[in-house]
Amino acid sequence: MMLRPPRSRKSKTPRENRRKRAVQSARAAAIPASASRKVRSAERRDAILSAALDEFSTRGFEAARLDDVARRASVAKGTIYLYFRDKESLFQELIRSMLTPLVGTIEALGEADVPLPVLADRIVELFVREVYETRRKDVIRLMISEGRRFPKLAEFYYREVLSRIIAAVRSLLRRAAARGEIPERLVDFPQIVAAPGLVAIVWNGLFERFEPLDVRKMMKTHVELLFAPRREK
């Protein structure tokens, strides 16, 4: 899974008279010198992941420079390679770490047995508060934008996150359908329930500056229409 052929290091000529190493650099400023190694190490990792999210989401995977990620994390470039195998691993780990926690939250939602209107509200609030108003929004946008070029990552995301979310939503829809609250055929397409969320994320990235979108209101409108009581059938 490589975007370019490997840049193997087959240099045979010995490297001589290198290094002079100027005076001593300012050490990483961000992290207090106290704290045990373990803690500092975890903080570094997080700082790198956070910086990577910023860089990847403004420039995209290819265009993002690890030099910039390092600078933003107040770390030397080499340090990144102590925590992640390569640029791609960093990217995958970023997505993994941000999205995995979502699953539990949503599965919990799927199990509760509450009336449909309440459920609808919860779905909307969960999305707005846990995704749209956090950096997870950016991670999902990254997944959408770059996922196609990382089949392994898409597979991971499908297997570990999406399929479970879909299963949860589906079981929830199935129970609502059994109670006659929604038509049976909606159970086949849980994607429909989530669709405006996706639109919101994409819109936010591309067109917010031309035409702001009231996400909560849109989501509310959508679920209300989907789940509204119907005349027949």
Next chain:
Amino acid sequence: MMLRPPRSRKSKTPRENRRKRAVQSARAAAIPASASRKVRSAERRDAILSAALDEFSTRGFEAARLDDVARRASVAKGTIYLYFRDKESLFQELIRSMLTPLVGTIEALGEADVPLPVLADRIVELFVREVYETRRKDVIRLMISEGRRFPKLAEFYYREVLSRIIAAVRSLLRRAAARGEIPERLVDFPQIVAAPGLVAIVWNGLFERFEPLDVRKMMKTHVELLFAPRREK
């Protein structure tokens, strides 16, 4: 609007003793030697655009190599620069040329005054036949993936395409609402109508291989539920 600082060519050293130019290359095979210059020229342009779409949509903007685009179009790399200023222009022109024609089609749809169920069918069919089953799907996916890094392009797309499509859909919704066929508040969010289309495109790119999606059926389900007769309100 640049991803990297310009690669200006400020080389001062004169380039000497270059060029030897080997024998003569096989000429571009794809385009018949007949045909007037104008026709050949237009065909080349199209071949380049088509090749660019393939390359951009499999590798992404940054990773796509113009060498590959050239090879795929049976053209030398330099030729691309006779038709497009640079890689970015090529990309923008690609999106521009593929999506602009959509507008007229959809505006026509927005003006017809037909009963809602018929309209719903037409919307679904239009999307499936004119977008999902054509390369426009790939162009829209490109727009979604890369648009964020091309603010100018996003603006163009919003101004020339999206805002007009939205206006058309909105006017169509407004009339339906006036006839009492749908609730008023749906008029505020034409995005909701299009949302499953977007989901379909993204899904197709990322997850189709794990779980195929019957797009036509999903779209149909969605518009039927949105436009279904309601009990109250």
Next chain:
DNA sequence: AAATAATGACTGACTGGTCAGTCATAGTGG
């Protein structure tokens, strides 16, 4: 408790491969 040694986290200059864009040269249609 102070001195000394061992550890390994961290650094950043450097390398090699890559590719957008150029331009000297070669063909060709009108």
Next chain:
DNA sequence: CCACTATGACTGACCAGTCAGTCATTATTT
């Protein structure tokens, strides 16, 4: 016959990944 079209080798910028060297911290000895 020459203006226009096309070519593709070449250049310079660029950047992921490397690794020899530097200390801060921890462990050990005295």
